[in-house]
Structure formats: structure tokens, C-alpha cells
Amino acid sequence: MTDVEVKSEVTGTIWKIEMKVGDAVDVGDEILIVESMKMEIPVMASIPGRISKITVSEGQPVEEGDTLAIIEAQK
Amino acid sequence: MGHGELLADYNDREAKALAMGGQKKLEKRRASGILNARERVDYLADPDSFLEVGLFGTSSVIPEDRDKTPADGKVCGFAKIAGRETAVISNDFTVKGASSSLTNMKKIGHVKKTATKRGLPIVFLGESSGARMPDNMGSRGMGALLGNDPTQYMRGRETPWASAVLGPCYGSSAWYTCLSDFSVMRKGAVMAVASPQLASLAIGQAVEPEELGGWEVHSETTGLIDAFVDSDEEALDVIKRFLSYMPSNHNEAPPRLVVPAGSDTASASLMGLVPESRKRVYDMHKVINGVLDCDSFFEVKSRFGRVAITGLGRLDGRTVGVIANNPLVKGGALDAQACEKITGFLVLCDSFNIPILMFVDTPGFTIGMEGERQRAPGKIINFMTALQSCSVPKLSVIVRKSYGQAYLNMGGGQNSDQVAAWPTAEVSFMDPAFATNVVLWGRDEKAEPEKFQQVRAQMEQDGSIWDMASSFAVQAVIRPDETRQYLMRMLEVHEMRITGGIGQHVLRNWPTTF
Numbered sequence: 001m002t003d004v005e006v007k008s009e010v011t012g013t014i015w016k017i018e019m020k021v022g023d024a025v026d027v028g029d030e031i032l033i034v035e036s037m038k039m040e041i042p043v044m045a046s047i048p049g050r051i052s053k054i055t056v057s058e059g060q061p062v063e064e065g066d067t068l069a070i071i072e073a074q075k
Numbered sequence: 076m077g078h079g080e081l082l083a084d085y086n087d088r089e090a091k092a093l094a095m096g097g098q099k100k101l102e103k104r105r106a107s108g109i110l111n112a113r114e115r116v117d118y119l120a121d122p123d124s125f126l127e128v129g130l131f132g133t134s135s136v137i138p139e140d141r142d143k144t145p146a147d148g149k150v151c152g153f154a155k156i157a158g159r160e161t162a163v164i165s166n167d168f169t170v171k172g173a174s175s176s177l178t179n180m181k182k183i184g185h186v187k188k189t190a191t192k193r194g195l196p197i198v199f200l201g202e203s204s205g206a207r208m209p210d211n212m213g214s215r216g217m218g219a220l221l222g223n224d225p226t227q228y229m230r231g232r233e234t235p236w237a238s239a240v241l242g243p244c245y246g247s248s249a250w251y252t253c254l255s256d257f258s259v260m261r262k263g264a265v266m267a268v269a270s271p272q273l274a275s276l277a278i279g280q281a282v283e284p285e286e287l288g289g290w291e292v293h294s295e296t297t298g299l300i301d302a303f304v305d306s307d308e309e310a311l312d313v314i315k316r317f318l319s320y321m322p323s324n325h326n327e328a329p330p331r332l333v334v335p336a337g338s339d340t341a342s343a344s345l346m347g348l349v350p351e352s353r354k355r356v357y358d359m360h361k362v363i364n365g366v367l368d369c370d371s372f373f374e375v376k377s378r379f380g381r382v383a384i385t386g387l388g389r390l391d392g393r394t395v396g397v398i399a400n401n402p403l404v405k406g407g408a409l410d411a412q413a414c415e416k417i418t419g420f421l422v423l424c425d426s427f428n429i430p431i432l433m434f435v436d437t438p439g440f441t442i443g444m445e446g447e448r449q450r451a452p453g454k455i456i457n458f459m460t461a462l463q464s465c466s467v468p469k470l471s472v473i474v475r476k477s478y479g480q481a482y483l484n485m486g487g488g489q490n491s492d493q494v495a496a497w498p499t500a501e502v503s504f505m506d507p508a509f510a511t512n513v514v515l516w517g518r519d520e521k522a523e524p525e526k527f528q529q530v531r532a533q534m535e536q537d538g539s540i541w542d543m544a545s546s547f548a549v550q551a552v553i554r555p556d557e558t559r560q561y562l563m564r565m566l567e568v569h570e571m572r573i574t575g576g577i578g579q580h581v582l583r584n585w586p587t588t589f
Binding site: 008009010011035036037039040042043064 | 353354355356402404405406407408438439441443445506507508
């Protein structure tokens, strides 16, 4: 089983977490939204799988490249 | 020798030259699914149209190499591609790794000189180990082989150059790729200054080829290559596609094609692509595809500087260059990579008489530590200089946000020949949320929430497009669904009639990889 880290492409604040641990995801599904430059930037799954960990909480500031969640890749 | 003998000798010499580096090496390539230098030319060229020069060239430096260097490792000549005359250089890796030596450099020089003088595009098919050893060694080698052509690496963009990286590309194959107007890489190929082996020797560490100059490095980090494919055939198809948008030289207008059926019906739902919430993002590719002729968009550098989209396309059958912000990536905030990518693309359009369409939705330039260290101020102003130097028609459409300096960089004001806005457009110096804090500096939002809300609401209202339309700072506010028809007419209005479709090419010498 491969784990894939979902990283923030921008520096900003976690605005909304839309999924929870255990949820199944497909490529392009929105996992959470980072607010940056007064825009809501969706963070999407890059592989199909299952959310095994969410490492941030709403309102938390994040830097570009920070890990936000982990997807357990589908076999 | 009698005529019969002369002809037999000719046939023998021709067969040897066409045999390249020998059966064994050619079979090995075939087994791994890689085309050889001559198969590549055949795939690229219209049937039976390749006219070779220098078939009988061989090494002229080391006497013992003369019989081991068919065509001296670089196949050169002229081919028709989609009916148009084109100069072609194809590196034959089976002959001494297609390394550069005296004869093959003269061959390339001849083909380049002819193409430049007669106005033909050039295609370089790169796969070369670099300078041939020991030919280039010592002061005798350097004196005899290097520096004989003062125009060897000069770029004046008289004609379009397209390159393919189809194997190891070190030395000249890397240089020509970086000098080209368009380049494509087959995944698995490597482009670098010098080979990983040489790099390992120089720095005393193991160097992985893919890490040194593989497709991931060039697509995401350097941006030196425009497109990435899985096979030789796909690479050659992509080069043909690129050339289909281009004129043969800078004194011609690009070819105009028949508009594909169905192109006028795709744009009916454009307004629905923009979310009603000004904070939500969307994919600008959908807007571009809705406006252009069906299936005509040919994106370049799609994985580099992704906050912006650059690519060639057709509108009403005419070649256009598209520059757009993509709110889907980082909200469309322009960064240093995007500035570089757009600047290089402006050079291409300006050099080859290609009108520019801009689709604008950006909250501005990315600000912060990272950008400053990537020399963002310099990149922003280079982009601006390039835009203002372009003499081809520039048509800008403000789809949603256009703020501050980015408003100017994306063609705002007199920086386009024509600016239109959608009713969704909002233009101001910065986002009202930031501006409120600047205006009410030192005051506490928690203590005066109503005051902050009132100032913010007024600023949001002031950003709507109607004040700008009222003072004619945009020439039109258009219904999104009319964008295609509007741009088609404006391309017609802005045809460069005075010069027969030819621009001033102020950017022709711009070093795009700077």
C-alpha cells in the first residue's frame, strides 16, 4: 500500500475541510480548501484511494509545501 | 573507371552511408521501440520528399575514422512537411554518438544558412553525446573545430525552429533545443550541459540521468522544454502540429485554415463557467476552448508556471497566441515562473506575426519571500517590456479579476489594442479586503466591524466594470457568450493591413531562456 502526501501549493489558511478520514477519493475530488490571496484554493486528490490522515485543522495557517492530508492509494 | 564501374562504386558508397552505425546498433534501437535518425526523417517528411545534403560526408579529422562515420553522424537536408519546404537535421546516435566534429558542423551550418536565407523553418532532432573526442581536444582541435561560425548560436528568429529531445542531448543538441521556438521531449530522454558520466567525474558524486535533465526536471522546474510525450512518433507528430500554426518565416503571415464544423456552437455556456462567488476558482482552459476553433488549442509548458496558460490556437481559422490566467491554480496569482513563460511566449508571437488573445482573471502577482528570491520584480518588468514591445495585434478580455500591476501586464489600459470586459469583471488596485485594511490602518476591525464592512462594500462596488466602461478605459463590455464572435471581428479589424500582416519583430533577439 502506497501513501501519498497531499501538499499545499500555496501559503494561506485552512478555510474548510470537506472530507474526513476514511472517505474514498477519486482524482480531482476536493479534500479541503486553503484560503490564500483572499481566494478559496481547492486542494484535490491526485490519485484514487482513501483518506488515511488529515494533518491540519480549520483556521490553521499553512506554508507552501506543507503536508495537509495523506491518501492511501487504491490497490 | 568506365561508367558502369563508376555507378557501381556510387551505389556501394551510397549503401555504406545509408547503413549508419551498422545492423547491430540499429536492431538494438528497434527492439527498444526507438526510431533511428533516418526513420525519424521519413516519419516527419511527406513521402519521398527528403532531399539530403552531405550524405557522403565523413570524419575529416581522424583518418582512421573516415570509414566508420557514415554521413558523419548527422543526417541533414530539406523535406516537405505538410507540403511546406523545411530544413531538417537528424542526429544519428549510432555513429559515434552523433558527436560533433568538423564535417557535421559544416553540414549543420550549411542547412541553417540556407534556411535563414531562403525563409524555411528548421527542425532539429536531437540525440547527441556532445563534442567528438579526441577530435576537439588540444589547442589544435579547438583552433580547427570551434569558433569558425560567428552566427552558430545567434538567434534572430528569421524562421521558426522546432526541436525534439529524443535521447541523450548534451552539448549542441542541448544548445539548439534551448534556442528553438518550440521543443518536445520523449520521456526517458535527457537534456543537460554534459553527460551524467562527465558530471559524476567532475563533482565526484553519482549523478542520475533523469535527475540531471529528465522530463520531470524540464517540465516542472526549468521550463526549458514545451511538451512531453511517450514515443518518437508522438514527438514528431507534435512538431508537425507546432509547424502547422507557423509561417515559414518572419516575412509571412501564419497560414489560415478552414474553420472546423461546430466551432461556433461550443461557446453558448461561457458565463456559467465563472462561479458567482468571487472567491471561488475555475479552470480557464474551459473558457479558452469555448472561444477558439474546435480542438485547435495547443498548450505549451502546461506543467511549468501553471498559474498561467500559454498556447497556440486558431480563431476563425487564423493562428492566435493565447495568454491566460488560471484561477484553478493558486487563484491565478502570477508568479516568477509564469512571468518567464509568458515572456517567452510573447517573443514567439511577436516574431512570427501571431496576434495575441489575453484572458484575464488574476488577483495580482504573488507576493512573499519565495517570489522575491526568484527575482520576481525583474521577471514582472521583463514581461511588461516584452508586452509593450509586441507589435502584433493584442486583444484582451477581462473575465473577472484584474488588479494592480497585473492589470497592466495582462493588457489593461493601452497595453492592448482592444480591451473588452465581461460583466463579471472587477478592476481595482488591490483586493478590497486588503485595501480596507490599508485605508483603515491602525484601526481595529473587531472594535468597528460596521465601518470595515461599509468601506469594503463600497470598494467592491467601485471595482465593478461600469465606471471603467463609462470613461472608455475598456472599449467594450460584452456578453460572455458573444466572446468568440467579438474576437473574430476584432481580429479582422486589427489585421496588419499596412504591412501585409507582418509585425515589427522588436523581440526577435530576446533570449527566452534568460
